[in-house]
Each structure stands twice: as C-alpha cells, then as structure tokens.
Amino acid sequence: DVKVTQSSRYLVKRTGEKVFLECVQDMDHENMFWYRQDPGLGLRLIYFSYDVKMKEKGDIPEGYSVSREKKERFSLILESASTNQTSMYLCASSGTDRVKETQYFGPGTRLLVL
Amino acid sequence: DQQVKQNSPSLSVQEGRISILNCDYTNSMFDYFLWYKKYPAEGPTFLISISSIKDKNEDGRFTVFLNKSAKHLSLHIVPSQPGDSAVYFCAASGDFGNEKLTFGTGTRLTIIP
Numbered sequence: 001d002v003k004v005t006q007s008s009r010y011l012v013k014r015t016g017e018k019v020f021l022e023c024v025q026d027m028d029h030e031n032m033f034w035y036r037q038d039p040g041l042g043l044r045l046i047y048f049s050y051d052v053k054m055k056e057k058g059d060i061p062e063g064y065s066v067s068r069e070k071k072e073r074f075s076l077i078l079e080s081a082s083t084n085q086t087s088m089y090l091c092a093s094s095g096t097d098r099v100k101e102t103q104y105f106g107p108g109t110r111l112l113v114l
Numbered sequence: 115d116q117q118v119k120q121n122s123p124s125l126s127v128q129e130g131r132i133s134i135l136n137c138d139y140t141n142s143m144f145d146y147f148l149w150y151k152k153y154p155a156e157g158p159t160f161l162i163s164i165s166s167i168k169d170k171n172e173d174g175r176f177t178v179f180l181n182k183s184a185k186h187l188s189l190h191i192v193p194s195q196p197g198d199s200a201v202y203f204c205a206a207s208g209d210f211g212n213e214k215l216t217f218g219t220g221t222r223l224t225i226i227p
Contacts, residue, residue, distance in 0.1 A: 042203060043158070044217075103160075103213075105150075105158045
C-alpha cells in the first residue's frame, strides 16, 4: 500500500518566517511533486523532482524552493513566508511509467501565514 | 493559461441518479487523462484514467468518456451514492518527457439523499 506522509497537517506561521514542509514516500518512486490547492484554482504545481538532487520548476515556483537529498524525501521551503502563501500544500509521488503509475498524494498540510 | 478546464464549480445530484462531470482541454499534445477524487482534509485519490487511443473506460459505477475531436472528457457516476460527495479533479499529461500532470480547477459534487 503506497504511503505518502507529510510532516504536519496544520501549520501557523508569521510573515517573514522560514517554513519547511516535509514529504516522505515509501514506494521507492523516482518522481515527487509539490502542489498548492486554492479555491477556484485547483491544484497548481510548484516544483517537481525526477531524482535525488534534481528539481524542476512547476507553474508557480516564485517564493518557494525545494530540496531532495534522499530519494524518499522531498522538502518544500518558503524562504520568507507571506500571507498569499496561505494555502493547502499537497505532496505527491509517482513511478516512471506515466500511463501505468498514477500520482499518489499525501494528506496535505494546511498552512496559515499571519 | 488554463490548459485543463472544469467549467462547473459545483454540481448537485439526487442519490441514485447519474452524475456527469465535464472537463475540457486545449493542448492537443495531451494523450492521457485521469480523474481524481478529493475529500476535505485528505489528499486526492486516483479514480479512473483513459488513454487517447480509447474513447471509453469503465470501472464499476465510474465511466470516463473521451472525445478527442472536441477535446472533451466526462466522468459518469451511476448510480450516485452519498459517499460520492467530494471534489473531483480531471488531469492530463502528454509525452513531453516528464510525468507532470496538469489539473483542472475541480468540481464539487454533492449527492442529495
């Protein structure tokens, strides 16, 4: 059974703080993704990674960075949190066959930036 | 530019009737389409998919139809059950050399008992 876990379900941070969101998957998947979900905007891709130490910008990378030091772990970093980064953050992982393997999502982290 | 669109933000259907959720896309290079279901405070879960070589895929109560010429896909749920109340996202991918999915904005389905 695929398991994608995220370090926190809820976070409250202040404007300007550095925020780390951690994601771990146990399926030995090569690909990992970070999305944010906002009402009326659906899921928007922030960053993704194909392999350890590799990263690619998604559709909305501004204000975010990522780190993938180990295959199972993908971190999203908000260098200086702002109120417009208040959102639901979702991590996902997938294997290399895009037809046979879907993306598996974690439960999400709801971040509130005050 | 929204390449995958779900024009109905919400839909209410009587229990036992058919639910039809629609999705349109603009990129003709998309060749694989998926539907995900999301409950509040949970991550999306995969529901059903379809490759562009097919025009229909069925799995139990769920059927996805693809009309490539119209760049349109739909998800049919029959009969609808209260547990189907959730937000549904369609997603698309293409043979771009990556496994990136492009998601629609979602449709909130409410099944009325």
